[in-house]
Amino acid sequence: MDWSPLLISLATSLAATAVTLxxxxxxxxxxxxxxxxxxxxxxxxxxxxxxxxxxxxxxxLLLLFGRxxxxxxxxxxxxxxVVFSWPATVIAAxxxxxxxxxITARAALxxxxxxxxxxxxxxGASEVRIFREVALPLAWPGVLAGTILSFARALGEFGxxxxxxxxxxxxxxxxxxxxxxxxxxxxxxRAMVWCAVDVSISIVLLGGLYYWTHAQRLRxxxxxxx
Amino acid sequence: MTLEVQIEKKLADFTLxxxxxxxxxxxxxxxxxxxxxxxxxxxxAGLERPGRGRITLNDRILFDWSQxxxxxxxxRRIGMLFQHYALFPHRTVAQNIAFGLHDLxxxxxxxxxxxxxxxxxxxxxxxRYPRELSGGEQQRTALARALAIQPEALLLDExxxxxxxxxxxxxxxxxxxxxxxxxxPALLVTHNxxxxxxxxxxxxxxxxxxxxxxxPKEEIFRHPPSSEVARLTGCxxxxxxxxxxxxxxxxxxxxxxxxxxHQPAAATKYIGIRAHHIDFLETxxxxxxxxxxxxSWIVRTSETPFRITLFLSxxxxxxxxxxxxxxxxxxxxxxxxxxDRPQPWRVRLAPESLFAMPD
Numbered sequence: 001m002d003w004s005p006l007l008i009s010l011a012t013s014l015a016a017t018a019v020t021l022x023x024x025x026x027x028x029x030x031x032x033x034x035x036x037x038x039x040x041x042x043x044x045x046x047x048x049x050x051x052x053x054x055x056x057x058x059x060x061l062l063l064l065f066g067r068x069x070x071x072x073x074x075x076x077x078x079x080x081x082v083v084f085s086w087p088a089t090v091i092a093a094x095x096x097x098x099x100x101x102x103i104t105a106r107a108a109l110x111x112x113x114x115x116x117x118x119x120x121x122x123x124g125a126s127e128v129r130i131f132r133e134v135a136l137p138l139a140w141p142g143v144l145a146g147t148i149l150s151f152a153r154a155l156g157e158f159g160x161x162x163x164x165x166x167x168x169x170x171x172x173x174x175x176x177x178x179x180x181x182x183x184x185x186x187x188x189x190r191a192m193v194w195c196a197v198d199v200s201i202s203i204v205l206l207g208g209l210y211y212w213t214h215a216q217r218l219r220x221x222x223x224x225x226x
Numbered sequence: 227m228t229l230e231v232q233i234e235k236k237l238a239d240f241t242l243x244x245x246x247x248x249x250x251x252x253x254x255x256x257x258x259x260x261x262x263x264x265x266x267x268x269x270x271a272g273l274e275r276p277g278r279g280r281i282t283l284n285d286r287i288l289f290d291w292s293q294x295x296x297x298x299x300x301x302r303r304i305g306m307l308f309q310h311y312a313l314f315p316h317r318t319v320a321q322n323i324a325f326g327l328h329d330l331x332x333x334x335x336x337x338x339x340x341x342x343x344x345x346x347x348x349x350x351x352x353x354r355y356p357r358e359l360s361g362g363e364q365q366r367t368a369l370a371r372a373l374a375i376q377p378e379a380l381l382l383d384e385x386x387x388x389x390x391x392x393x394x395x396x397x398x399x400x401x402x403x404x405x406x407x408x409x410x411p412a413l414l415v416t417h418n419x420x421x422x423x424x425x426x427x428x429x430x431x432x433x434x435x436x437x438x439x440x441x442p443k444e445e446i447f448r449h450p451p452s453s454e455v456a457r458l459t460g461c462x463x464x465x466x467x468x469x470x471x472x473x474x475x476x477x478x479x480x481x482x483x484x485x486x487x488h489q490p491a492a493a494t495k496y497i498g499i500r501a502h503h504i505d506f507l508e509t510x511x512x513x514x515x516x517x518x519x520x521x522s523w524i525v526r527t528s529e530t531p532f533r534i535t536l537f538l539s540x541x542x543x544x545x546x547x548x549x550x551x552x553x554x555x556x557x558x559x560x561x562x563x564x565x566d567r568p569q570p571w572r573v574r575l576a577p578e579s580l581f582a583m584p585d
Binding site: 113115116118119120121122123124125126129133134137138 | 298303312315325328371
């Protein structure tokens, strides 16, 4: 049996989660202390991939990165294209998992007592240092939960990936896509193996998340925060 | 060492409009909750931006609306103690204290931390986390953290309000000790007049965003400039008043004629006397011929462990209707001596204890 879908899925999800973690944190940090219609509109755009059907997201990405799309044209000038390549699986997984990261990171940062940030300011700390040494450590449990949810979402991505990256065995064929085409080709046994792999990974991830948040709750109680 | 503040800031219900100057002596800022006290401190610390005005600390301009200067909080070198201390929960006591010393060499950080730890009596607690500390210890940690940066001014926002009563005395002593060696502007915000009196030398009374009184605390407590200040400094007996041509005052709410020490100003509108200044005469002959002695009837009482508050009426009909004119406060020992004597009791509103107020 060809195990490449497992490797492709893991590599894609890890890469997408790494991008989403940095981008989601940056967006959440930027969104703090901002209010108004403009910020609310940007909120909507950030969260859109969560509510749109993955096929719509995939189609929009195809328009963006296709031969005649603005980003596609730009990439073409550097002699490259992402459609139907491995980076396309990462782009699709990143876009659909970003809202989960953004929402959880924002909620976690908002829960940090603003007086702590103000105290840090009166003690001479720069905003970057306050984010790194006060806000982030205190918001970390939420940020980690968002990371795991994003990874799980990236791992399960199907629709947008199929539209942007297609199904190229050994290159863009992730586990969900492998399952779809196995069923289509009536290879029920192969589909069941991949289902079992997917369910196992998800159970380990979500179980780990549950266990970890529980441990965090105990640690927070030690800090005196509830 | 001078902090000069002159700011305006629009708040939800009123405008904070304050001007004062603080020097080496600690200044208490007294006001009811919602009077704008915390906002004033936050403007000085640089956590809020005033609408207009100017704030200078020694020769540094921290804020100047007309020159468009606004130094950020992190560059102001002003230590601030927050009401609930705002200790970093994920850092130990020593790490909390050293937070503001980030740019110093490592050995100097340790030396400074050790020095404030000993000054604030935190030795032995350096490795504890905030939640493993008592309220008083948390408060001292927050104070140590603010002092560690060697601030040019210290701002304390309701430093005792989060503490149990039995801890307050101890923490007050710590604050007094700190003020005695600090010798730089120190501002303390409180809604408790006794705290304000004990911890400050100067007193600023804030009412709806305005300075209602500012000066040496003894002066303001002895002779409040307005009925509002009298009330905020704990005066229980205030009556509308009208000067008579013969130099006496008609107390309209108490329905009696009073003789103050000085001829009252024509603009006098209120007269006040503090509850513990009301005298009870124990013999008929005592103080005979003195002014301001009135018969009184008791309406009700309210006891604290050592003192008793007596609600008195100066005429029997009102006493029967349950409507007191005055509140008097006496020690229980004294109360035991006259409680069984027949009413009316004779009370004396000593001229030197009365204060007339223009508004």
